[in-house]
């Protein structure tokens with residue numbers, strides 16, 4: 267087909283991509299398991315559809331013991347026979363205890379090209395450890411005691427275009443480094459003074475859990491409290507500094523807000539400067555609280571959390587923050603990209619901060635944010651959804667499942683497992699069903715990905731799918747979602763691409779539908795590894811289909 271015609275058709279097709287229209291069904295909650303034995307402080311979904319979750323591991327009993335009567339020797343006197351990590355199967359709800367030997371408290375993670383969860387840092391003896399969890403039957407953690415150069419407690423990770431993982435910051439660590447360490451340049455510690463400069467006071471360790479997003483030009487956006495930079499991590503240069511986010515709110519731990527890279531639209535032919543190459547990258551940061559909220563809460567003053575969100579096109583020539591207000595104040599919210607490209611804001615509290623026992627007024631209602639809703643005042647971008655019954659405060663998590671539900675777990679604002687505290691330690695897992703689980707519209711189903719599940723960059727691909735009823739072309743698009751690692755209100759490496767698909771549907775000989783399009787062009791758009799493909803029709807996503815993209 268003439269590329270000009272294709273571009274025209276894509277523009278026609280996709281102008282309404284996210285224009286969802288009001289929905290009355292506000293979703294629902296379901297308790298999946300009353301106790302998985304540990305509190306889900308960290309969580310990831312592996313390409314074999316299993317959830318791996320873990321807590322910290324230096325603080326005594328959990329509610330599940332290690333497999334086969336194993337115990338871990340802590341020192342000459344004491345040993346620990348409890349598991350602090352489990353594998354959870356969302357299909358059967360089975361729980362399998364796993365063996366972590368070093369302390370994973372407030373650690374970070376991301377995925378390697380082969381779908382292994384690579385998890386880094388933690389506390390005390392765990393602070394330099396890199397741990398690996400492969401997506402295989404009966405596998406367990408493997409630990410490399412000296413995987414990191416620096417101790418990293420509260421650091422953040424992001425997968426890079428070459429498949430390596432960058433690890434940024436951590437308590438008193440104003441540096442970054444790479445894993446795995448394959449070449450000489452991976453064995454160097456790189457300075458990042460920005461992490462020191464953005465502290466709100468010289469008395470605090472730094473901005474813990476900085477927000478990281480890989481921009482479409484391959485550089486790294488780093489955000490701490492109310493400032494962002496674009497980092498050329500290879501040459502260790504700050505390429506640009508963005509305008510300060512207005513409002514005086516802090517967004518990083520302990521004033522914990524959340525941040526996402528909005529959908530990367532690969533069908534766009536122009537960016538905000540009318541250039542025709544790479545698509546824009548736009549960041550959305552929501553919630554958080556005043557810089558001193560944690561200090562005040564420690565003396566019993568619980569400051570209301572922020573309602574504000576800011577959007578910034580980080581690839582624009584003159585970026586400016588566009589500020590909006592959420593319907594509910596929120597600190598420690600998790601922002602989860604749904605397969606439709608909408609953002610779910612879930613968990614957290616309306617007062618106080620992150621830390622032991624310093625939050626009040628749990629926010630039980632998730633809020634949906636539709637990035638492309640049309641109202642110029644932004645008011646219809648938000649929708650308040652159905653409430654849970656379980657508070658999810660500090661050390662809680664949320665994670666997208668392949669079937670489009672969102673798994674929610676954790677919450678332990680107490681020093682130990684404490685079931686009599688004001689907000690007891692939560693060992694349960696729930697699923698939230700977003701509004702697209704309405705029964706009013708048929709759900710598409712991907713039958714096959716051609717030519718296969720291993721995909722190269724720029725490659726032509728097609729999706730075969732089924733749908734009850736006829737296809738509305740203007741309401742059909744394909745998204746590709748990276749697996750993330752969630753903890754402390756951050757889904758590290760969260761990334762959603764809207765693929766360049768043709769606005770044409772064919773019928774196959776077996777009566778299925780077929781749409782054709784292209785894989786992302788570069789590894790800066792989609793770093794190599796596993797992703798899930800979703801076909802979205804009338805704002806209803808199919809189940810995700812795992813594919814692997816890399817240079818084959």
Ligand SMILES: *[C@@H]1O[C@H](CO)[C@@H](O)[C@H](O)[C@H]1NC(C)=O
Nearest residue numbers: 300301303328329685693694
């Ligand atoms: C956890 O274990 C404690 C002590 O055995 C018990 O009292 C409590 O009910 C358990 N809680 C859950 C949620 O399983």
Ligand SMILES: *[C@@H]1O[C@H](CO)[C@@H](O)[C@H](O)[C@H]1NC(C)=O
Nearest residue numbers: 536537538539540541542582
């Ligand atoms: C981009 O180009 C189109 C067509 O030439 C023009 O109408 C539009 O104003 C331009 N937008 C910007 C932001 O320059």
Ligand SMILES: *[C@@H]1O[C@H](CO)[C@@H](O)[C@H](O)[C@H]1NC(C)=O
Nearest residue numbers: 537538539540541581582583
């Ligand atoms: C767009 O092109 C102009 C002129 O070549 C350049 O200065 C600008 O940086 C480009 N913007 C982006 C976002 O690539």
Ligand SMILES: *[C@@H]1O[C@H](CO)[C@@H](O)[C@H](O)[C@H]1NC(C)=O
Nearest residue numbers: 680682683684685686687688
């Ligand atoms: C649980 O929390 C309560 C209230 O903060 C405290 O009094 C109690 O000592 C804690 N129990 C344990 C076992 O830590």
